[in-house]
Amino acid sequence: MPLSPVVPQGGLQVFDSIGYFLRAFRLSREPGLRRWVFLPLAFNIVLFIGLYWLLGGWLSGWVDSIGSGWQPEGSFAFLGSLVEALRWLLQVLAWLVLLMAMASTFTIAVQLIAAPFMGFLAEQADRRISALPLPQESLVNLTKRTLRRELVKTWDWLWRTLLVALLVLILWLIPVINVLAPLVWFLWSGWLLGLQYLDYGADTRQVSFENMKARARQHRWLVGSFGCLTLTLTMVPMINLLVMPVAVIAGTLIWLERVSESR
Numbered sequence: 001m002p003l004s005p006v007v008p009q010g011g012l013q014v015f016d017s018i019g020y021f022l023r024a025f026r027l028s029r030e031p032g033l034r035r036w037v038f039l040p041l042a043f044n045i046v047l048f049i050g051l052y053w054l055l056g057g058w059l060s061g062w063v064d065s066i067g068s069g070w071q072p073e074g075s076f077a078f079l080g081s082l083v084e085a086l087r088w089l090l091q092v093l094a095w096l097v098l099l100m101a102m103a104s105t106f107t108i109a110v111q112l113i114a115a116p117f118m119g120f121l122a123e124q125a126d127r128r129i130s131a132l133p134l135p136q137e138s139l140v141n142l143t144k145r146t147l148r149r150e151l152v153k154t155w156d157w158l159w160r161t162l163l164v165a166l167l168v169l170i171l172w173l174i175p176v177i178n179v180l181a182p183l184v185w186f187l188w189s190g191w192l193l194g195l196q197y198l199d200y201g202a203d204t205r206q207v208s209f210e211n212m213k214a215r216a217r218q219h220r221w222l223v224g225s226f227g228c229l230t231l232t233l234t235m236v237p238m239i240n241l242l243v244m245p246v247a248v249i250a251g252t253l254i255w256l257e258r259v260s261e262s263r
Contacts, residue, residue, distance in 0.1 A: 013219070016258075017226035017250075024250035027125060036121040037245040043117075045241055118248050119146040122200035125252045135206050149203055156209070157192055164188045186231065187224070193234075194227025197251030198259060204252070205260065215259050226254060 028037045119142060126134060164184070171181040195216055202212035216223045230250075233243045 013222040014225035016222055017229050017254075020226065020250045020253050021229060021246065024125075024246045024253060027128065027249050027253075028246050030128070032128070033121065033124055033249070036117065036124050039117040039121075041241060041245055118200055118245075119143075119203060121245055121248050122204045122252045125249045126201065126204050126256065129253060130256050134204065146203065149199075149209060152209060153196070153199065157195075161188070161192070186228065190228030190231045191224050192227065193230045193247075194223035194225075194251075197226070197230065197247045198223060198255050199251070200248050201252035201255030202260070205255075207260070219254075219259055222254065222258060226250065 027033060123134065123142075168181045168185050171184060172178045195213065198216055199209065199212050202209075202215075230243060230247045234240045
C-alpha cells in the first residue's frame with residue numbers, strides 16, 4: 001500500500017531530510033524489506049572491521065606525531081601553551097579529515113561491492129512507496145546494468161573529487177584559512193552521497209545518470225543536506241553499520257516524492 005507523500009511545511013529544505021531518514025528507518029523494519037537490508041548490512045560490518053584493522057593503528061600513530069617536535073625553548077618558552085593548543089587543533093582537524101576520508105572510502109567500497117543488493121532494496125522500497133508500475137527487467141540484466149552504472153558514477157565523481165581534494169590541500173597549507181578545509185571536504189562528500197543514494201531510486205526507474213544529476217541540481221539544499229546527514233551518521237560508530245540501507249530507502253523516497261518528474 002503506497003505511503004502518503006510528505007508535504008513540505010515551508011522553511012528550509014535542510015530539515016526535510018531528517019523526516020525522510022526517519023520514514024526510511026521505519027520502512028526498513030517491514031518484513032518484506034528486512035532481508036534486503038540485512039545483506040548490505042553484512043557487507044558493512046565485514047568491510048568496516050577490515051578497514052579499521054588495517055588502518056586504525058597507523059592513523060592513530062600518525063595523528064599523535066603531528067607537531068611532536070614543536071617545543072619552544074629559551075626566550076620563546078612562554079609560547080609553549082600556545083604551541084600545544086595549536087598542535088591539539090591540528091590533530092583535531094586531521095582526525096576530522098581522516099574520518100571523512102575513511103567514511104567516503106568505506107562507502108564507495110561497499111557501494112561497488114554491494115551495488116546489486118542496493119538496487120534490489122531500492123526496487124522493493126519503490127514498490128511500497130509508489131503505485132506506478134516498475135519497468136520489467138530480468139535479474140541478470142538488473143545486476144549488469146547496476147554494476148555498469150556504478151562504474152560510470154565512480155569515474156564521473158573520481159576526477160571531480162580529485163580537483164576538490166587539491167583545493168582542500170591548498171586550503172590546508174594556508175594558515176587560518178586551513179580551518180575551512182574539513183568543511184569544504186564535508187560539504188562535497190555530502191553532496192556526492194546525496195546523489196549516490198538518490199540515484200538508486202532513479203536507476204530503479206531506469207532514468208539516466210545525467211538526467212538524475214540535472215534534476216537533483218534543482219533540489220540542491222534537500223539533496224545536499226540529505227547527503228551531509230548520511231555522511232555524519234556514517235562517521236558514528238555502530239550507527240554507521242545501519243546507515244547505508246536506510247539511506248537507500250530514504251533516497252528512493254526523496255526521488256519519488258520530490259525529485260522525479262513521474263509525480
